Amino acid sequence: xxxxxxxxxxxxxxxxxxxxxxxxxxxxxxxxxxxxxxxxxxxxxxxxxxxxxxxxxxxxxxxxxxxxxxxxxxxxxxxxxxxxxxxxxxxxxxxxxxxxxxxxxxxxxxxxxxxxxxxxxxxxxxxxxxxxxxxxxxxxxxxxxxxxxxxxxxxxxxxxxxxxxxxxxxxxxxxxxxxxxxxxxxxxxxxxxxxxxxxxxxxxxxxxxxxxxxxxxxxxxxxxxxxxxxxxxxxxxxxxxxxxxxxxxxxxxxxxxxxxxxxxxxxxxxxxxxxxxxxxxxxxxxxxxxxxxxxxx
Amino acid sequence: xxxxxxxxxxxxxxxxxxxxxxxxxxxxxxxxxxxxxxxxxxxxxxxxxxxxxxxxxxxxxxxxxxxxxxxxxxxxxxxxxxxxxxxxxxxxxxxxxxxxxxxxxxxxxxxxxxxxxxxxxxxxxxxxxxxxxxxxxxxxxxxxxxxxxxxxxxxxxxxxxxxxxxxxxxxxxxxxxxxxxxxxxxxxxxxxxxxxxxxxxxxxxxxxxxxxxxxxxxxxxxxxxxxxxxxxxxxxxxxxxxxxxxxxxxxxxxxxxxxxxxxxxx
Numbered sequence: 001x002x003x004x005x006x007x008x009x010x011x012x013x014x015x016x017x018x019x020x021x022x023x024x025x026x027x028x029x030x031x032x033x034x035x036x037x038x039x040x041x042x043x044x045x046x047x048x049x050x051x052x053x054x055x056x057x058x059x060x061x062x063x064x065x066x067x068x069x070x071x072x073x074x075x076x077x078x079x080x081x082x083x084x085x086x087x088x089x090x091x092x093x094x095x096x097x098x099x100x101x102x103x104x105x106x107x108x109x110x111x112x113x114x115x116x117x118x119x120x121x122x123x124x125x126x127x128x129x130x131x132x133x134x135x136x137x138x139x140x141x142x143x144x145x146x147x148x149x150x151x152x153x154x155x156x157x158x159x160x161x162x163x164x165x166x167x168x169x170x171x172x173x174x175x176x177x178x179x180x181x182x183x184x185x186x187x188x189x190x191x192x193x194x195x196x197x198x199x200x201x202x203x204x205x206x207x208x209x210x211x212x213x214x215x216x217x218x219x220x221x222x223x224x225x226x227x228x229x230x231x232x233x234x235x236x237x238x239x240x241x242x243x244x245x246x247x248x249x250x251x252x253x254x255x256x257x258x259x260x261x262x263x264x265x266x267x268x269x270x271x272x273x274x275x276x277x278x279x280x281x282x283x284x285x286x287x288x289x290x291x292x293x294x295x296x297x
Numbered sequence: 298x299x300x301x302x303x304x305x306x307x308x309x310x311x312x313x314x315x316x317x318x319x320x321x322x323x324x325x326x327x328x329x330x331x332x333x334x335x336x337x338x339x340x341x342x343x344x345x346x347x348x349x350x351x352x353x354x355x356x357x358x359x360x361x362x363x364x365x366x367x368x369x370x371x372x373x374x375x376x377x378x379x380x381x382x383x384x385x386x387x388x389x390x391x392x393x394x395x396x397x398x399x400x401x402x403x404x405x406x407x408x409x410x411x412x413x414x415x416x417x418x419x420x421x422x423x424x425x426x427x428x429x430x431x432x433x434x435x436x437x438x439x440x441x442x443x444x445x446x447x448x449x450x451x452x453x454x455x456x457x458x459x460x461x462x463x464x465x466x467x468x469x470x471x472x473x474x475x476x477x478x479x480x481x482x483x484x485x486x487x488x489x490x491x492x493x494x495x496x497x498x499x500x501x502x503x504x505x506x507x508x509x510x511x512x513x514x515x516x517x518x519x520x521x522x523x524x525x526x527x528x529x530x531x532x533x534x535x536x537x538x539x540x541x542x543x544x545x546x547x548x549x550x551x552x553x554x555x556x557x558x559x560x561x562x563x
Contacts, residue, residue, distance in 0.1 A: 021392075021473070022388055022391070022392040022394065024384070025384045025385065025387055025388030025391075025392075026384070026385060026388040026389070026392075026400065028380075028381045028384065028385075029381045029382070029384070029385040029404065029444060029448070030400060030403075032381065032440060032441065032444060033403050033404065033406070033407075033441065033444070034403075036419065036422070036437055036438065036440075036441050037403070037406060037407060037410075037415070037418070037441050038403070039422060040418035040419050040421060040422035041418050043418065043421050043422045043425055044417060044418045044421045047421055096318060096321075099310075099311045099314045099315065099318075100311075100314065100315045100318045102311055103309075103311040103312060103314070103315045104315070107309055107311055107312070114558065118551065118554050119319075120318070120319065120322060122547050122550060122551065123322050123323070123326065123547070125495070125498055125546050125547060125549075125550035126326075126502070126542070126543040126546040126547055126550075127501075127502035127504075127519060127539075127542060127543070127546060128502070128504075129502070129504045129519050129522060129523060130329075130522070130539040130542060130543055131325060131326075133329075133522070133526060133531075133535070133539060134325030134326060134328060134329045134539070135325055136526075136530075136531055137325075137328055137329060137332060137531050137536070138324070138325060138328055140531070144328050147342075172321070172322075172325070175318075175321075175322070176322070229409070229411065230411070232411075233411030233412070233413055233414070235412070235413050235505050236504065236505070240526065250411075250413045250505075253413055253417060254413070257417060257420060257509065258508070258509070264421065267417060268417065268421060271413070271414045271417045271418065274411060274413070274414050275410060275411075275414050278409065278410060278411060278414075282409060
């Protein structure tokens with residue numbers, strides 16, 4: 001049995017370049033990402049396995065993380081501090097961000113939503129270096145905050161070059177991310193369910209915990225993941241607003257490559273730990289959270 | 298029983314809470330702006346209005362050279378990313394192939410992997426292949442994340458486009474190239490423009506990756522700002538520069554957002 005259909009000339013040419021077209025579209029980016037992202041990651045993995053001054057592979061660089069020097073786990077304490085800062089920052093962002101996102105997504109009239117959301121997250125698009133810098137002018141001993149406190153008769157406080165300063169800067173940096181992610185989730189909140197709950201006699205607290213939160217749990221998880229990853233690996237805020245006692249994991253990495261530490265194998269090992277931690281969080285997010293948030297950037 | 302939804306916004310505690318949150322978001326920027334016009338170089342007291350600091354940093358040769366470096370890095374990175382990112386978004390929307398989700402995942406990676414890890418990996422790689430660090434190496438590293446950004450924004454634009462228009466053009470005798478250039482591309486343009494604008498801001502503002510991949514004499518603006526912060530701390534000149542950069546970034550981001558939503562409402 002033969003089917004004899006005159007082939008459409010366009011379709012014919014489309015078939016000839018069947019493999020060529022997707023190749024031409026997708027190869028350049030693939031090449032770039034493999035060359036300058038994946039292969040470099042393999043390079044630091046290999047470098048992390050070579051202890052400084054040696055040529056054979058070992059896990060020495062990874063064990064260096066638990067070095068115990070002068071009565072202190074000098075590196076582990078930094079890792080722990082980074083985790084702590086990330087947790088505190090995420091907690092505050094959630095606490096401050098949720099009511100704002102709720103107000104933007106649910107309470108205000110629809111025509112105002114986009115413009116006000118844009119206004120709120122606009123600082124996100126300005127340089128994080130400059131935003132941290134702006135906080136220095138506020139927080140430093142002779143800065144705006146202390147001038148104000150003195151004016152109203154209070155004694156000045158000093159939070160710059162301390163953990164408090166770093167946390168203030170981090171919350172400021174990552175709050176818009178949290179609001180953005182929660183907004184995307186709250187926008188789809190089914191308001192009829194809230195009304196139904198109220199009609200059936202639930203008070204606002206019950207409605208919130210039993211109706212609102214479960215509906216936006218995927219957004220909460222995604223926002224938490226995003227903010228904790230970013231603040232965990234933040235370099236700028238600890239560097240500018242913190243002191244020697246509030247250095248985090250990113251500072252240790254920088255020190256091994258560009259600073260006094262000068263141990264690239266060890267720096268690579270910590271970077272691998274960082275990448276691994278991020279991968280775990282992303283894997284959890286993909287499994288339990290809202291994937292759209294990741295793909296929306 | 299009155300539903301809680303119908304309480305007017307002004308009477309809700311969230312409204313006042315949000316007002317405070319807005320205040321928090323804009324306070325540092327406002328303070329910076331005010332003190333950039335302060336006559337006294339000391340940031341603790343106001344002694345009068347001046348434009349002096351704005352003209353002063355424009356005369357600063359180091360800052361001007363680094364601004365030029367930043368602009369050339371960003372323009373090259375964004376131009377390359379615009380082409381590659383658009384091609385990738387179209388390819389991802391159009392074809393199914395084994396390993397597609399892996400490929401898509403890889404394009405998102407630069408947005409998720411921390412800056413510092415990308416910076417370190419790129420540096421180690423460049424050193425290993427003995428590529429001397431320069432403006433070129435910063436461009437290579439910036440293309441990685443700009444590419445990801447353009448791809449994501451154009452992909453989301455593509456998802457809202459009717460593929461039948463391009464099919465109709467093909468049926469009416471257009472070659473695939475004609476259909477792409479004259480039917481698909483104009484529809485994608487808002488996505489491409491807004492993706493490029495956002496990538497441009499990210500590239501101009503990037504400090505960490507540039508810091509690791511810059512060579513001698515390839516100081517970008519954020520690197521210059523960081524080192525002058527380390528050496529001299531807060532100066533009114535730096536305040537003036539920061540205000541200009543913040544205004545520039547915010548305006549470009551706002552334009553990008555307007556272009557994008559204009560595209561969606563078309």
